[in-house]
Amino acid sequence: MKNIKKEYSNGVVTVVYEPDLCIHSEVCFKGLPDVFQPGTQPWVKAEGATTEEIIRQVQKCPSRALSFYMNGPVDDSEKGPAKAIETGHKVEVFKDGPIMMEGPITLIGSDGRREVVENSCYFCRCGASKNKPFCDGSHKDIGFKE
Incomplete structure (x- = not known):
């Protein structure tokens, strides 16, 4: 890529x-x-x-x-620590796989960019994903185990 x-x-x-x-x-x-x-x-x-x-x-x-x-910042309420726009409803850790988070959530990247995720999303835990922070299934290819 x-x-x-x-x-x-x-x-x-x-x-x-x-x-x-x-x-x-x-x-x-x-x-x-x-x-x-x-x-x-x-x-x-x-x-x-x-x-x-x-x-x-x-x-x-x-x-x-x-x-x-x-x-x-759109207004003064956005100053200070970053906050999620809305809180996720459920977080689930899959055995030997990703973390699933039910949205809506605000994902704040390491560069400070904000992305609202409305539905479920899957986050990489193995470090091998080519689409970080999201899971792309690479954990299966590398035999990731908890």
């Missing part, structure tokens, strides 16, 4: 696109065609919808090829 990341901003939110993760499900442009326009340059027109609409659509990306981060 090349780890290419492209960023598109409307000044408030920045959409991050990682083409190596994209499975071309068409969810993005079918849901928000004024923003996501494959075949044009640039293909993400961040000024084509409200920040809230863009965030909601990016959160629907099944491969997580699309993510976002806020360009700065």
Whole structure:
């Protein structure tokens, strides 16, 4: 994988696109065609919808090829320690496998970027995933045991 990341901003939110993760499900442009326009340059027109609409659509990306981060604090309530927007409902550790967390949660990456995960997600515990922090099944290939 090349780890290419492209960023598109409307000044408030920045959409991050990682083409190596994209499975071309068409969810993005079918849901928000004024923003996501494959075949044009640039293909993400961040000024084509409200920040809230863009965030909601990016959160629907099944491969997580699309993510976002806020360009700065929206208001004073976001200052201080990072907090989850909503708390997960269930966390389950699978024997010799990943950790499953039921959403909605806010995942804050090591680079400070925030990603809201609305449904269940699976986090890597073995360290071999090529899609960290998410599990890609590599634990089976390397024989990961607790």
